[in-house]
Amino acid sequence: MTESKRIHPHKFTLWVAMASIVMMFAGLTSAYIVKRGQTNWQGFDLPLIFTYSTMVIIASSITMQLAIKKFKDRQMLQYRWLLVITALLGVVFMVMQFTGFNILNQRGIKLIGRGSNVSGSFLAVIAGMHMLHVLGGIIALAVMLGKAFSTRNRTYTAVPVEVLGTYWHFVDGLWIYLFIFLKWIS
Template identity: 60%
Template sequence: MEQRKRIHPHKFTLWVGIASIIMMFAGFTSAYIVKRNQPNWVSFDLPKVFWYSTAVMVLSSVTIWQALKAFKQRAMLNYRRLVMVTFFLGVLFVVLQIIGFNELYQKGITLQGNVSFSFLFIIVGLHALHVLGGIIVLLILFLKAFSSSVRNYNTVPIELASTYWHFVDFLWVYLLIFLILIR
């Protein structure tokens, strides 16, 4: 008898969650496209710091991928270092986003200013919430990596964190390209 390869229940749940998030952002970006045809729509340029935050996010995807690889090789010192770097890159991404929104605010682009501004704040703000969730998971992984009481080499938690982190990275790149092309 041939045994089917099963997906871990937590991985399945993560993929269902990712599908839900994709649907939510698909709805918001679709609404953005529809609303941008209204006469009161205001186009604006995104701050350059968003490009820097994108580079940071892509780099963090590389470090989480390397962390997973190190964990699978049981190179715990390297794993700890890479999870810590990924965590700090995630925090840096959020800080750069805050700087970018502060720059927009200084130009008069506020949540209440125009529907186009509101869409930007909602779409990017929701992404930031998902990144913050990932940062919390990275912090937990980091703390567990230094815990002397836990010596479990189960790869599922780091695989889940890595998959989610790659997802929020890809989502940000998509959103940035979308916001640049569809203004």
């Protein structure tokens, strides 16, 4: 086997890490299924804003993919701008998720605290943990931007940006799974 055909160790490590993250959400969603079958479960409809936030995060995946392409073409100006847009879309996504929680609260569905029902709490935990993973991606994007704007070091390897891109798509795909789970399976 030649060196070039091997998967880069960092990329491989990311794949294992993603499997690990999947296990955590699998734990949470299977706990959800178990709880739903028991007494005192109050179902509710997801506010529409979660559908819009899903579109936003899908859009951010597209800009991320374009950024990788621009990096490989060495079009660094577009690359930087696409990274900025991706990060901003990530922030918008998080704000929309948070707004969704608030809308539910206004509807009288308490997610946490006294009088909360497990169904709402599960949404808070699952969507909240996902938001933390998006936040991690945004921080990584910020670091990558810092490197992209630094004039002292030039990077030519696409591995770091590819690793970040894979993670970003993963977080996107994870949300799509969670969204489908929360919207229809519940």
